[in-house]
Amino acid sequence: MTYSAKIIKGGKIVIPAELRRELGFAEGDRVYLERREDGGIIVRSHADVIRDLQRAVRESITKPFTVDDFIAEKRAEAARE
Known part of the structure; x- marks a missing residue:
């Protein structure tokens, strides 16, 4: 579905209530805007950005660093010395 939003004084964007409800956005939530190469934007929730970062970190770890590893290193x- 396509929604229309308005930019008001101070550069604020008013996201339609129906879309806010669908996305689970509440007053005071932090959202992130990503500029796409085609000139569009993507609006993402803080929780979504954190999930993506956590997934990227998990995927980058090839071998877990255990307590035993830490003790051996120390x-x-x-x-x-």
């Missing part, structure tokens, strides 16, 4: 540092 013992090795102590032995070198």
